[in-house]
Amino acid sequence: MKVAYLGPKGSFTHSATQEYFSNAELVSYGSIPACIKAVAQGEIPIGVVPIENTIEGTVNLTLDYLYHKADLAILGELVMPISQQLLMKKDRSVELAKLTKVYSHPQALAQSQEFIAEYLPEARVIATDSTSLAAEMVANSHDDSVAAIGPVACGQEYDLEIVKADIQDISHNKTRFWIISNQANLRNDSESIEKASLCFIMPNNLPGALQKALTAFSWRELNLNKIESRPLKTTLGEYFFLIDIVLEANQLPLLANAMEEIQYLGGQVKQFGCYHVHRIKGL
Numbered sequence: 614m615k616v617a618y619l620g621p622k623g624s625f626t627h628s629a630t631q632e633y634f635s636n637a638e639l640v641s642y643g644s645i646p647a648c649i650k651a652v653a654q655g656e657i658p659i660g661v662v663p664i665e666n667t668i669e670g671t672v673n674l675t676l677d678y679l680y681h682k683a684d685l686a687i688l689g690e691l692v693m694p695i696s697q698q699l700l701m702k703k704d705r706s707v708e709l710a711k712l713t714k715v716y717s718h719p720q721a722l723a724q725s726q727e728f729i730a731e732y733l734p735e736a737r738v739i740a741t742d743s744t745s746l747a748a749e750m751v752a753n754s755h756d757d758s759v760a761a762i763g764p765v766a767c768g769q770e771y772d773l774e775i776v777k778a779d780i781q782d783i784s785h786n787k788t789r790f791w792i793i794s795n796q797a798n799l800r801n802d803s804e805s806i807e808k809a810s811l812c813f814i815m816p817n818n819l820p821g822a823l824q825k826a827l828t829a830f831s832w833r834e835l836n837l838n839k840i841e842s843r844p845l846k847t848t849l850g851e852y853f854f855l856i857d858i859v860l861e862a863n864q865l866p867l868l869a870n871a872m873e874e875i876q877y878l879g880g881q882v883k884q885f886g887c888y889h890v891h892r893i894k895g896l
């Protein structure tokens with residue numbers, strides 16, 4: 614079985630994919646859209662992508678691409694502790710305070726913004742497609758005054774030194790990853806269902822449209838634990854809504870009824886599916 618992940622090797626998504634799949638051939642893609650696109654186009658059956666972090670919230674690139682450009686099912690979710698490290702070349706001669714550039718994925722930079730403001734006020738902050746790409750760039754750079762922010766695994770993979778450990782803004786930092794597939798039947802049926810995720814849009818001229826849609830869940834006692842609005846990319850002020858629902862398998866008929874009710878109100882629903890949540894202990 615082949616599984617796509619956001620690479621190169623050493624990224625948080627790489628570790629998440631290794632945790633989830635003990636016996637798969639892991640294939641690295643250079644960006645989140647490239648990873649989702651490969652699954653959507655049937656190049657590879659399964660992919661692993663980050664969807665939400667404790668500090669920085671939703672990974673918009675993932676959500677937007679899944680909503681606008683793909684039609685995939687979530688097979689499962691993995692929640693993993695995330696600890697950010699400041700990584701530099703081992704043989705460098707430059708002090709921390711003299712750093713000129715710091716590279717990382719925007720999520721990792723955002724998770725470490727208090728550290729960057731306090732310790733690296735002079736450094737240019739440069740976004741990369743993954744933390745592991747940032748580490749690789751630092752390892753290959755001839756400039757000693759550059760650093761990357763990323764996981765411990767990147768230090769090992771690219772032979773970099775951890776100059777400062779655990780630099781994220783809060784210690785109990787976690788990221789949710791979704792296991793996505795172009796084949797919904799690849800979900801492991803022996804795992805219990807814990808959550809469902811779906812997106813919907815409502816007609817513009819319906820007063821209280823969002824409240825009506827949410828009522829479809831609340832009167833059925835379906836427990837929403839997240840709602841997020843994102844631009845529909847049509848006109849300013851038009852949105853789609855993502856909701857996560859905590860539920861058990863016996864509530865699936867109620868969920869189907871709630872989605873029917875939204876459609877009856879003139880809304881459109883895009884289902885991502887029902888899935889089990891794996892939690893990696895740590896921090």
Ligand SMILES: O=C(O)C(=O)C[C@]1(C(=O)O)C=C[C@@H](O)C=C1
Pocket residue numbers: 619623624625626627663664666672695718720721742743744745763788
């Ligand atoms: O760049 C990486 O290492 C990733 O796997 C991406 C990603 C993310 O997009 O959220 C994954 C987990 C962390 O929250 C930081 C970065």
